[in-house]
Amino acid sequence: MPKTAALCISVLGTGNIGSTFAFQLARTGQHDVTVIARPGSTRLQQLQRDNGITNHRGEHAELRVAASLDEQQPYDVVIVTVLAHQVAAVLPALQRSAAKCVLFMFNTFDPEQLQAAVGEERCAFGMPFVQAHVNEAGTLKATIGAGGQKSRLSQQRWVAMFKAAGLPAVFEPDMPLWLRCHSPLCVAFESASVLAVRRGGGASWQQAMRIARGVHECFVLIQGLGYRPYPSSKKWLAASPAWVLAFVLWLLSKNFTFRELLAGGVAECHALIGVMIAAALQTSVPVNVAAIQAMNPTA
Incomplete structure (x- = not known):
């Protein structure tokens, strides 16, 4: 893979995904990387203690560590890895920042809101596909490219940057449409x-069916808002009987790795459902809001 020119990068959010990106971009991509962790958090203390990130093999990536975004620094890109329901807290700083590009790397049902906030001309989107975990000691263990998984990005220049960093x-x-259709x-x-x-x-068959019916209703909503199911796999899913998706969910939920990896997403789940219900209440197309609400695991 040809090496890309060294860039000045900030990674906002230092959980599992953000830590993986920062480690790879600094150590393999050899970029100048600043990581930003929540003020007063244990993660910030770990990063300051280690002057960067260490993985489970003892490999170390030296990084700049900060508790807030330097709004005057003209970063080539700020990679935002906090979740959609957490981004409101950092949007004002991103709006004011001198960053040349803001790359939002999380699932969102309303990407246009983010474009409007930072400016469409410097806004980019992506969806990370890596499996990673930062343990209580702050050590990173990441599995990258498992099963041929690849992160999706809206601009070719960031695809090249990620690839050169081993991502x-x-x-x-x-x-934007990919993210909206992936939210359900x-x-x-x-x-x-x-x-x-x-x-x-594992989830019960009844639970899997309830979730699958909610997904179908989400696609009714998406089309009611004037969008098409995208890509072709989502179009096929939207047109298939609910039991097809229910069977996939039922089967996957029995896989220990799958369920342990995603079981921490209660807050994201709740937030995305809330955004979709709000959108459903604003469209003239009949949408079964109760079916969408029933997808909530805490319902």
């Missing part, structure tokens, strides 16, 4: 995982 990535020409599945996978962990072995 498999692919260009997605309509990332994001909720479905997380909800099924939460319910599976709660039951101690």
